Amino acid sequence: MRHVFNLGYNNLSLDLKTCMLYLGIFPEDSEIIKDDLMNRWIAEGFITKKLFSGPEEIAESYFNELINKNMIQVARMDDCGHVLSCRVHDVMLEFIMLKAAEENFVTIINDLQNTRGSLKARRLSLQVRNSGCNNHAREDMDVSQVRSLNFWGPAECMPSLSKFRLVRVVHLDVNDSEDDQCDMSSFCKFFQLKYLRIRGLGCRKLPRQLRSLQHLETLEIHPGKTTTMKIDATKLPPTLWHLVVPSTVKMIGAMESMTALRTLALGKLDVVHPKDAEKIIKGLGELANLRELKLSLSHSSSQIAQVVGDLLPSSLGRLSNLQSLIIGGSFAIHEDALTRWHTPPRHLRRLHALVCPFSTFPTGWITQLDSLRSLEIKVVSLPRDGAEVLARLTLLVHLRLHVDKHAPEEGVVIHRAAFPHLKEFWFAYQVPCLMFEAGAMPGLQSLTVQCYASAERQADGVLDGIEHLGSLKLCRVDIAVFGGIGLQAAFVPKKEVQRWNKQDLQAAFRMAINKHPGSLDSRIRPVCSGVGPSDYYTF
CATH class of the missing domain: 3.80.10 (Leucine-rich repeat, LRR (right-handed beta-alpha superhelix))
Known part of the structure; x- marks a missing residue:
């Protein structure tokens, strides 16, 4: 197997080899966010400038090439249908770490005991799970030339930051440190710092001297939960x-x-x-x-x-x-x-x-956005052609549509061949009035409907035509009950109308879902949402 990996590795360009070896910094089974990885590559100086291409575009092309060559695996897609994160297979990670150690590319310390790589570290990855550890790296390790410091573990196991004067990349992912207060003054001495990402440390303020870091390009801070x-x-x-x-x-x-x-x-x-x-x-x-x-x-x-x-x-x-x-x-x-x-x-x-929110559907405005792949929008009144107008955005992958007060009495009809690339659809309105023609939303995988428990009963059924959604795998229904008292107690209707009750509405949704020919992962649940209709959109 290593011979096969070697052949693939040797055929990579020099820049791509460097980017691949960098993956050895991350702990086993890590989900690696694509944008974060690309920012690290740029900060490390791995991206060679090219005419007419910015560093982000070049870094993304390298990432895609590693995907296409099966060096890394897609972990998750984002709401636009693009790769959000990746993982490295255990066997591939072992090969990468061996190569990285051979070339003194990265030094990895597991629980500050098991060391892989040179003691004269250029890039240091400290991966600590055991809290019973020393509070510094090995005494015989030379960290004076470290360019990249990466730490995962408890706060008490962090090394002294004062030793890392030439560092360009700092990643600190700390657990069990809600009561600790991080002194960030040390970062102000890292005059070559380009990338700083801190997660879990108890930091209350940034020092003013941080402005003096004239090379800093990425700053991402996620303090402890209680900070x-x-x-x-x-x-x-x-x-x-x-x-x-x-x-x-x-x-x-x-x-x-x-x-x-x-x-x-x-x-x-x-x-x-x-x-x-x-x-x-x-x-x-x-x-x-x-x-x-x-x-x-x-x-x-x-x-x-x-x-x-x-x-x-x-x-x-x-x-x-x-x-x-x-x-x-x-x-x-x-x-x-x-x-x-x-x-x-x-x-x-x-x-x-x-x-x-929009008072009604902004037809002329919204149709300008013909590159949209993810849209979340709220309208007070949805016109009869509202769904048809939205369907002109043919690239949509994710759509969340909230209707506040009015929708067509005949329902919101999704026509044949509409939304050809849509994979996720959320629809929120007091009345469960969605209908699907055969051939509508051919790629839809996830459907979420939010409605009132005592909505107006416009028909005997709900989700008419759901059986036509051949790609559907997941269906979620949230039925809002306001303060546990139902919709009638929340406001007085202008005229007497027939309404659902919670039990009948749940049964109607279950009957509709059972018509689907596939084995749907479904959930129908009542949700207590405040004390009145104005609270509906918060659940």
Whole structure:
């Protein structure tokens, strides 16, 4: 087997050999996120510049080549139908580690006892499962030339960071450290640092000196579960390409000076005053190189929501390279704000904007986005041709459609040959009114329906035509019961109508699912959601 692997390895280009050996840094059975791996390759200097191709494009071509040559295996796909992550087979990983040790490419220490590779380390991978360990690497190991420090394990087993002065890549994945407070001042001395990813450490703030790291391109911080952290954008280096922080991190300060950013994922953008909101949202429009933007907006007044809704479209209109936009948070921007985003980039592949509702379906606006592969949208009133308009987005792989108040009385009909590439469909409306013609959604694998327990009964059945979804494997139904009192107690209808009850609705869904010729993985469940219909979309 090693002879076969050797033949494949020897036929690789020099750059691709280096990228392949780098996979030996990760622990066995690791799920390796593609974008993270590519950012590491770039930070390590493995990507040779080529005419008319940026480093991300070259790195992705290397990743795809390793997939095509079966050197790595696809682990998961993302919502756009692209490879999200990969794994390395155990036998292949063993070959990679042997090669890496032979070429002094990486030194691996398991539980700080079993060492593979040179004691004069260039890239160090510490993989610790046993908490009963020393708090530093081997005393006889020379770490003065280490370019890459990678650690997985308990906080007490981390080596002293002060020894690693020439490091370019730092990855710290720490467990069992919720009560520990990380002193991040050591990172400010890593003047060649290009990549910093921290997960699990109890860090409450970043030191101001971090701005002095003029080579830093990737900063990703996920503090411990019980740790809240605040980051001031004005204190970050302007060289950053990728900034990723979760909802436990509050982001403050304007970001207009960070013009090199390609990826900006903010778990919580904390806004207190309307003037702050104005400065932050306007600043986003200066990030002309941005390709991926994820915002989770948090505020305390309708005035701030108005400011965000008024300014966000014009800022988005200046981001001509944007490929992915996700807007979430604890409040809704006023209706139809995004329709003033007059020229959305045609190569936008992902738009998730449930907090930016549309009063009705924005036909002319939405059909401009013919490159969309993933869409999450909310409309107050869905017109009769709403599903047909959406079906013009033929590349869609993932669709989540929330209808707030009105849908066609005859139901939402998915016509023959509509949505040829769709694999995942979520539909939320008070009435279970989906219908499928033969030949509709031929590739659909996952269907999720959310409705009210006491919805208006427009027909005797539900999910008419589900048997035509030949590729369907998974069906989920969530039936909202508000505060356990049912829909009738939540509001008084304008006229007397026939309604479902929870038991009959569950039975109708079960009957529909049983018509499907395949063995579906199905689940039908009542969900208690607040005390009234306004809480429905939170479950």
